[in-house]
Amino acid sequence: MKNLDKEDEKFSIAKDCEVEVSCEEEGFIGAWYRAILEETPTRSGRKKLRVRYTTLLEEDCSTPFTETVEERFIRPVPPEDPSVVLEEGSVVDADHNDGWWKGVITKKMEDGKFLVYFDSPPDMIQFEKKQLRPHFDWTGSNWVRSQNKVSEEQYSKENSHKRKMKRKKTHNLNLEKTEAMIAGTSDDDYDQNLSAWILGVKSSNGSDKSKAVVAGTGDNIFDDDYDQTLSSWILGVKASYGSDKS
Numbered sequence: 001m002k003n004l005d006k007e008d009e010k011f012s013i014a015k016d017c018e019v020e021v022s023c024e025e026e027g028f029i030g031a032w033y034r035a036i037l038e039e040t041p042t043r044s045g046r047k048k049l050r051v052r053y054t055t056l057l058e059e060d061c062s063t064p065f066t067e068t069v070e071e072r073f074i075r076p077v078p079p080e081d082p083s084v085v086l087e088e089g090s091v092v093d094a095d096h097n098d099g100w101w102k103g104v105i106t107k108k109m110e111d112g113k114f115l116v117y118f119d120s121p122p123d124m125i126q127f128e129k130k131q132l133r134p135h136f137d138w139t140g141s142n143w144v145r146s147q148n149k150v151s152e153e154q155y156s157k158e159n160s161h162k163r164k165m166k167r168k169k170t171h172n173l174n175l176e177k178t179e180a181m182i183a184g185t186s187d188d189d190y191d192q193n194l195s196a197w198i199l200g201v202k203s204s205n206g207s208d209k210s211k212a213v214v215a216g217t218g219d220n221i222f223d224d225d226y227d228q229t230l231s232s233w234i235l236g237v238k239a240s241y242g243s244d245k246s
Contacts (some may be wrong), residue, residue, distance in 0.1 A: 013076055015040040021051055022073050029120050030102040041071055049074060055098040075138040084134040086114065091135040091146035094127050102135055104149050
């Protein structure tokens with residue numbers, strides 16, 4: 001990381017100055033919102049300070065939204081650095097949904113716009129250059145600029161792997177839940193409950209082409225393969241329990 005601290009430049013926050021505020025709420029991690037600090041930090045160790053947002057409004061859509069937040073979520077406004085060249089792999093903040101969101105440029109378009117990938121929540125959005133700024137981290141006393149990340153190809157491979165692992169985790173969880181359901185079902189109710197469950201899986205996918213939630217096959221399987229694969233899987237579950245009731 002590039003250290004931008006200067007001996008003659010000290011950053012601090014005080015009442016009525018412009019700051020940026022973040023939070024740990026799911027779906028908003030990594031986003032920073034502009035606000036005016038309405039209280040000056042004290043040495044007494046008070047943990048929360050009142051801020052008035054400049055881009056967020058109350059429910060009446062006219063009054064600036066105000067709240068008290070922990071001081072650790074408040075920082076000065078990042079410095080401008082016109083020397084930074086935005087390119088593929090650059091870590092940036094994007095002006096989006098009334099805040100600044102951390103992302104990575106994955107592609108520079110022919111029209112001069114940039115395609116930016118966001119990790120939290122996962123998304124890919126196109127921006128004009130004026131909507132982007134270099135990403136800086138605040139250490140509490142100085143600013144550091146993030147180094148460029150991996151290339152678009154590497155980034156795509158990395159996130160493809162993450163998606164595969166997530167699908168595998170979801171698939172295994174579905175199998176565990178299904179096995180638990182079958183093991184705890186009486187012989188008389190087994191066929192009825194299993195049929196209802198299979199219909200539920202199919203309908204959740206919008207057609208009789210069920211995805212491999214049940215048997216762990218490819219993403220799309222048709223009815224002929226589906227019935228054969230499902231039957232094999234059910235026999236395997238039954239055998240693991242050593243009885244006709246899975």
